[in-house]
Amino acid sequence: MMRELDALFERQARNWPQFAAGLAGLARARTRRVRIDWFEVFIRHIPHRMASTTAAVDRESVARRPCFLCARNLPPEEEGLPFGDDFTIYCNPFPIVDRHLTIVHSEHRPQRIANQFARMLDLAAALTGYFVIYNGPQCGASAPDHMHFQAGSRVLFPIEKDSLNLDGITIPRYARNVFVFRGRDRSALVNRMEGALDLLVEMTCKGPEPMVNIAAFYAGGEWTVYLFPRAKHRPQVFHTGELTVSPASIDLCGILVVPLAHDFEKITAEAVAAIFREVTWPQEQFNQAAQKLEEAP
Numbered sequence: 596m597m598r599e600l601d602a603l604f605e606r607q608a609r610n611w612p613q614f615a616a617g618l619a620g621l622a623r624a625r626t627r628r629v630r631i632d633w634f635e636v637f638i639r640h641i642p643h644r645m646a647s648t649t650a651a652v653d654r655e656s657v658a659r660r661p662c663f664l665c666a667r668n669l670p671p672e673e674e675g676l677p678f679g680d681d682f683t684i685y686c687n688p689f690p691i692v693d694r695h696l697t698i699v700h701s702e703h704r705p706q707r708i709a710n711q712f713a714r715m716l717d718l719a720a721a722l723t724g725y726f727v728i729y730n731g732p733q734c735g736a737s738a739p740d741h742m743h744f745q746a747g748s749r750v751l752f753p754i755e756k757d758s759l760n761l762d763g764i765t766i767p768r769y770a771r772n773v774f775v776f777r778g779r780d781r782s783a784l785v786n787r788m789e790g791a792l793d794l795l796v797e798m799t800c801k802g803p804e805p806m807v808n809i810a811a812f813y814a815g816g817e818w819t820v821y822l823f824p825r826a827k828h829r830p831q832v833f834h835t836g837e838l839t840v841s842p843a844s845i846d847l848c849g850i851l852v853v854p855l856a857h858d859f860e861k862i863t864a865e866a867v868a869a870i871f872r873e874v875t876w877p878q879e880q881f882n883q884a885a886q887k888l889e890e891a892p
């Protein structure tokens with residue numbers, strides 16, 4: 596699997612000009628760290644992310660455009676690697692991190708995590724050295740109409756280091772509120788994640804699924820899953836035009852994407868912390884959920 600994936604990257608870099616341009620863009624990306632409290636966030640300036648950061652994902656806009664994840668609409672140079680009979684792995688032509696992948700369901704069906712947790716864990720286990728992410732249809736997925744995951748290299752994956760020596764289900768004083776689930780038993784972990792999702796639905800009464808971003812990786816026989824419950828899609832500074840940022844899973848895991856150079860220069864640690872606080876669940880609601888999840892069998 597990993598050898599085939601390496602070969603796919605090599606071939607696509609050679610044969611697919613748009614992907615080669617994406618790799619060149621990532622190679623030019625500037626990154627700087629800001630320290631917030633006890634942890635750091637990596638701010639990454641990537642101009643080629645502008646379209647994703649500002650994408651219109653409302654129902655009408657999505658219905659008007661051809662689906663860019665359906666196999667029949669892909670550029671002729673784009674090649675995939677099957678994962679089971681339900682997903683195909685592609686190289687992402689607008690990479691944020693090294694080895695950025697898009698993992699697309701074979702059917703054009705809405706972005707929903709229900710009944711897909713097990714597949715997400717399978718992907719994490721198969722992709723050695725990678726993280727796998729899911730962005731909810733209303734909080735980060737630029738194709739809310741077509742089920743997909745993304746993945747990327749864990750060479751830079753700040754949240755992994757930040758949560759290394761914690762055994763609780765939360766990361767205290769982390770600006771963004773996040774649940775952490777670990778386990779070696781696949782079906783037990785799937786049950787816990789489904790239970791958590793049910794609880795979030797119950798607490799928000801929002802359908803078709805609560806706003807969440809999820810990241811997972813597998814190392815040493817154990818999965819680690821980060822579940823970010825979202826309060827809103829985009830922060831106020833996006834709407835006022837102060838900062839063009841629209842956080843999704845990768846941002847919340849500690850790599851904040853800024854497509855504009857002047858945002859990259861001016862964004863402060865305080866601004867990043869405020870954005871993280873604003874887009875994830877407020878403290879009191881989060882604490883209530885954490886208490887229930889800790890008590891859950």
Ligand SMILES: [Zn+2]
Nearest residue numbers: 662665703741
């Ligand atoms: Zn589609």
